[in-house]
Amino acid sequence: MVKDKQNHIRRKFWITPHVHCGCDCGIDSDEHEEGCIDQDDVYRLIYEIPGVKKDNISIRIIKNGIKLNAVRDAHVEYVNEYSFLVDADPEGTVVQYEEGLLIVNVPMIGKDPFKNIKPIEIK
Numbered sequence: 001m002v003k004d005k006q007n008h009i010r011r012k013f014w015i016t017p018h019v020h021c022g023c024d025c026g027i028d029s030d031e032h033e034e035g036c037i038d039q040d041d042v043y044r045l046i047y048e049i050p051g052v053k054k055d056n057i058s059i060r061i062i063k064n065g066i067k068l069n070a071v072r073d074a075h076v077e078y079v080n081e082y083s084f085l086v087d088a089d090p091e092g093t094v095v096q097y098e099e100g101l102l103i104v105n106v107p108m109i110g111k112d113p114f115k116n117i118k119p120i121e122i123k
Contacts, residue, residue: 008074015068015078017045017104043088043106049078050100057097061090061106070102086110 049057049070056071064087070078084106092107 010071010075010077012077012079015047015049015080017047017080017082019043019045041108043084043104043108045082045104045106047078047080047102047104048100049102051076052078052100054097057102059095059104061088061093063087063090063109066104066106068102084108085113 045066047068047070049072051072052070058069060067063084065081065083066088068078068080068082072078087109089107089109094105096103
């Protein structure tokens with residue numbers, strides 16, 4: 001909890017983004033369209049932050065992670081830190097915000113280290 005200048009107590013709520021492959025399918029659902037090709041070079045992070053004004057959102061991106069702070073009001077702040085497995089391109093990041101959904105498209109510079117790894121058999 002944090003007190004602001006008016007002595008209100010603001011609770012910080014840790015939120016987890018929906019991580020998407022970067023393609024345009026599945027925006028309205030969790031399903032990929034037939035023939036979808038995942039984009040290895042983009043992370044799409046979707047945050048649900050209802051009631052937050054665009055001016056109250058702070059996003060910082062470095063090559064290996066993102067930090068989000070979104071103040072809804074004097075009592076609620078949404079926070080998140082997310083680490084990337086490969087280096088990101090902070091300068092190429094595109095962010096959109098509409099009706100409580102914050103969509104962050106982060107281009108990746110490196111290749112997915114898990115792409116060519118054989119899955120472990122589950123017994």
